[in-house]
Amino acid sequence: xSKLIVISLEKGNLNxxxxxxxxxxxxxxxxxxIKFIGSLPPAPKIAELYxxxxxxxxxxxxxxVNRSGLEVDSTGLNNVSEVDFSEVQxxxxxxxxxxxxxxxxxxxxxxxxxKLALDEEFQVIIEASDYLLQRLPWHLWNFIEHYQLCExxxxxxxxERVIPLPKQKTNKVRILAILGNSKGINIQQDRNILEQxxxxxxxxxxxxxxxxxxxxxxxxxxxxxxxFAGHSQSQDDRGxxxxxxxxxxxxxxxxxxxxxxxxxxLKIAIFNSCDGLGLARQLTDLQINQVIVMREEIPDFxxxxxxxxFLGAFSEGQSFYLAVRYARSRLQGLEEEFPGASWxxxxxxxxxxxxxxxxxxxxxxxxxxxxxxxxxxFKIAFLVSVLITGLIxxxxxxxxxxxxxxxxxxxxxxxxxxxxxxxxxxxxTVTEADIQAQKQRQKSSLSDSTLQELLQxxxxxxxxxxxxxxxxxxxxxxxxxxxxxxxxxxxxxIAICQVSGxxxxxxxxxxxxxIPPNRIGFSDVVFDSxxxxxxxxxxxxxxxxxxxxxxxxxxxxxxxxxxxxQGIQLHITDEGYLQLGKIVFKPIDVPxxxxxxxxxxxxxILLNYRSSREVAKQVSVAQVLNAQFNPNWVKDKIVLxxxxxxxxxxxxxxxxxxxxTPYQEIPGVLLQADMxxxxxxxxxxxxxxxxxxxxxxxxxxxxxxSLVAGILAVYSRSLLKFAILISAxxxxxxxxxxxxxxxxxxxxxxxxxxxxxxxxxxVKNAKNYS
Numbered sequence: 114x115s116k117l118i119v120i121s122l123e124k125g126n127l128n129x130x131x132x133x134x135x136x137x138x139x140x141x142x143x144x145x146x147i148k149f150i151g152s153l154p155p156a157p158k159i160a161e162l163y164x165x166x167x168x169x170x171x172x173x174x175x176x177x178v179n180r181s182g183l184e185v186d187s188t189g190l191n192n193v194s195e196v197d198f199s200e201v202q203x204x205x206x207x208x209x210x211x212x213x214x215x216x217x218x219x220x221x222x223x224x225x226x227x228k229l230a231l232d233e234e235f236q237v238i239i240e241a242s243d244y245l246l247q248r249l250p251w252h253l254w255n256f257i258e259h260y261q262l263c264e265x266x267x268x269x270x271x272x273e274r275v276i277p278l279p280k281q282k283t284n285k286v287r288i289l290a291i292l293g294n295s296k297g298i299n300i301q302q303d304r305n306i307l308e309q310x311x312x313x314x315x316x317x318x319x320x321x322x323x324x325x326x327x328x329x330x331x332x333x334x335x336x337x338x339x340x341f342a343g344h345s346q347s348q349d350d351r352g353x354x355x356x357x358x359x360x361x362x363x364x365x366x367x368x369x370x371x372x373x374x375x376x377x378x379l380k381i382a383i384f385n386s387c388d389g390l391g392l393a394r395q396l397t398d399l400q401i402n403q404v405i406v407m408r409e410e411i412p413d414f415x416x417x418x419x420x421x422x423f424l425g426a427f428s429e430g431q432s433f434y435l436a437v438r439y440a441r442s443r444l445q446g447l448e449e450e451f452p453g454a455s456w457x458x459x460x461x462x463x464x465x466x467x468x469x470x471x472x473x474x475x476x477x478x479x480x481x482x483x484x485x486x487x488x489x490x491f492k493i494a495f496l497v498s499v500l501i502t503g504l505i506x507x508x509x510x511x512x513x514x515x516x517x518x519x520x521x522x523x524x525x526x527x528x529x530x531x532x533x534x535x536x537x538x539x540x541x542t543v544t545e546a547d548i549q550a551q552k553q554r555q556k557s558s559l560s561d562s563t564l565q566e567l568l569q570x571x572x573x574x575x576x577x578x579x580x581x582x583x584x585x586x587x588x589x590x591x592x593x594x595x596x597x598x599x600x601x602x603x604x605x606x607i608a609i610c611q612v613s614g615x616x617x618x619x620x621x622x623x624x625x626x627x628i629p630p631n632r633i634g635f636s637d638v639v640f641d642s643x644x645x646x647x648x649x650x651x652x653x654x655x656x657x658x659x660x661x662x663x664x665x666x667x668x669x670x671x672x673x674x675x676x677x678x679q680g681i682q683l684h685i686t687d688e689g690y691l692q693l694g695k696i697v698f699k700p701i702d703v704p705x706x707x708x709x710x711x712x713x714x715x716x717x718i719l720l721n722y723r724s725s726r727e728v729a730k731q732v733s734v735a736q737v738l739n740a741q742f743n744p745n746w747v748k749d750k751i752v753l754x755x756x757x758x759x760x761x762x763x764x765x766x767x768x769x770x771x772x773x774t775p776y777q778e779i780p781g782v783l784l785q786a787d788m789x790x791x792x793x794x795x796x797x798x799x800x801x802x803x804x805x806x807x808x809x810x811x812x813x814x815x816x817x818x819s820l821v822a823g824i825l826a827v828y829s830r831s832l833l834k835f836a837i838l839i840s841a842x843x844x845x846x847x848x849x850x851x852x853x854x855x856x857x858x859x860x861x862x863x864x865x866x867x868x869x870x871x872x873x874x875x876v877k878n879a880k881n882y883s
Contacts, residue, residue: 115234151221234262264434266460293343294355303342320357330370335377347391364395393461494823518707523768538729542757548733565596572749582755586623600627612663623660634667653715668788706805719803755782801857822873
């Protein structure tokens with residue numbers, strides 16, 4: 114069981130309410146709990162409804178005495194029906210949930226739901242000394258119904274661990290089965306169920322005397338389970354069991370023997386009999402682990418069905434709590450004949466003690482060991498792996514390994530299959546020939562006349578968006594009024610500016626004066642120390658003195674314009690993240706994957722390049738002006754216009770550049786195209802954005818691979834075998850990292866590989882030295 118929830122209802126009562134109510138969440142490998150505080154309002158109606166439930170239940174089940182062996186006292190309610198009973202059950206269900214869903218208790222409910230997964234197994238224990246609170250059917254709480262792998266128990270506020278006495282180890286579950294007064298009931302059926310249990314050693318005491326029962330409780334071999342079938346009842350918080358036709362006993366009358374049995378290993382008591390909460394309260398005072406009782410009188414058939422399903426599931430490996438839930442749930446199918454049957458079973462838990470499985474009661478361990486690995490060697494491997502992991506993590510956090518990690522990342526990027534060109538994009542390049550062919554020469558690589566003609570040509574084919582990746586911080590000439598008007602009024606046209614540049618242009622470069630601010634995107638990119646572009650800056654807050662005031666990049670503006678035509682609008686999440694459709698672009702921060710130190714300004718994401726060859730179809734300006742292209746390349750597409758000329762010096766290094774000598778740079782317009790394609794592909798094609806493991810996940814990965822290497826070093830007797838095993842682990846590690854990258858995950862290979870090799874060599878040397 115991984116988690117335990119203890120809800121304390123000690124301060125208050127149903128008439129006055131409870132304040133405070135505390136809820137503690139315990140995790141298996143953490144000695145300190147998480148604590149939540151709330152309160153509960155008064156709920157006197159719950160007490161009234163439960164009393165009415167008891168009266169109607171007893172009256173209904175009195176009718177089944179002859180058939181089921183149920184013996185009840187007269188209740189004074191004779192004229193009742195199953196309809197009345199169903200109504201009071203429904204009212205009690207609604208009242209309990211209304212109470213537990215109150216605003217005062219909601220902080221606890223919400224916090225617990227935040228911490229728990231639907232497929233997580235856990236226990237819920239209600240800690241209360243009030244007898245009525247222990248009787249309530251807590252399984253009706255919709256929180257318990259919602260989580261299918263949990264069950265609820267009750268506990269008293271006082272609990273201690275038992276100091277065990279030495280016990281002889283066996284491979285079987287030892288059960289002391291007391292078959293008491295059988296008047297009107299078929300106890301033989303209980304015996305048959307017990308005899309079918311696997312790996313069980315059972316001693317049956319059939320209607321024993323007090324002296325005989327006491328003697329067996331003092332048995333030096335000890336017991337694991339105490340089972341009672343017969344008649345019992347509770348009065349004034351005290352329980353009585355009828356051990357034979359003439360004698361009944363309380364728990365206190367067996368106190369010394371039971372204390373000894375518990376110290377000898379007695380963990381579980383099952384009272385498959387009527388009204389056993391008084392018995393459970395007395396037994397929990399003796400600090401037994403778990404007790405199963407019935408909260409009201411129970412028909413003999415229902416008692417047998419419950420124990421059959423519970424012991425069957427428990428002995429087959431199901432956890433104690435889930436076996437109880439399973440057996441309790443199975444009783445619901447019998448409620449047409451036996452109303453309220455599934456409400457009867459109750460677990461009473463000693464919170465200080467762990468629940469054990471059937472296998473653990475048999476003395477079998479649930480853990481998997483290393484048959485040839487001694488504790489000493491494993492300890493060496495573990496300590497060395499932790500030490501090496503700490504050393505690598507420390508060195509890594511200082512940034513000393515960052516460049517190597519980025520290079521390893523680049524090599525994996527280049528190995529990925531080419532995804533081909535993005536059909537939603539067209540890149541128009543201004544070549545050196547295009548520049549030389551222009552009659553009118555200005556500050557820009559595209560003259561006003563050429564740009565005007567180019568835009569007129571493109572407008573005929575109705576592109577969805579046009580991005581001009583060329584600086585124009587000057588107005589259009591007066592003789593080109595059509596161009597100026599086009600720039601002012603064409604909502605599909607987006608131009609660039611620069612937020613910050615070189616020392617000579619520290620205030621950046623202004624956008625074209627004719628274009629409104631909402632159709633401007635900055636062209637700034639973020640470089641790594643080796644000048645390679647591996648990140649995409651989507652958004653930034655410009656400095657007040659900057660000439661460029663656009664908060665969004667050119668590529669983001671173009672993608673946003675394209676997606677808007679499909680009804681996908683930009684949203685800013687509560688965390689301040691950019692969201693298009695269902696895709697949230699979470700900004701990266703320090704550290705992220707192989708990045709341990711970098712400038713995380715603005716809203717950056719990792720750049721997931723599409724292609725090593727051609728991200729989009731390309732044509733030159735001359736080809737467009739001469740109509741030497743397919744019009745379908747433009748219609749409803751994003752058209753990017755940029756310079757591909759050595760004179761413009763608008764080139765960048767990518768992870769693919771390192772594969773050639775000399776390094777092959779790409780024009781800035783193609784870089785922007787790759788960035789646009791990444792956004793569109795993530796939103797429309799469900800192509801994964803690059804993601805990384807959390808820091809603790811990477812540390813765990815390094816430590817895990819290091820530990821495996823240490824264990825391999827222990828197993829390998831020769832250096833050759835050791836080298837083969839380490840090489841195989843390195844290959845597996847690299848394959849895992851590469852396969853993960855195919856699905857968008859960046860798990861740094863180098864730190865894990867380094868930890869693997871160093872740990873393996875260190876443990877091997879330590880083993881040889883010893």
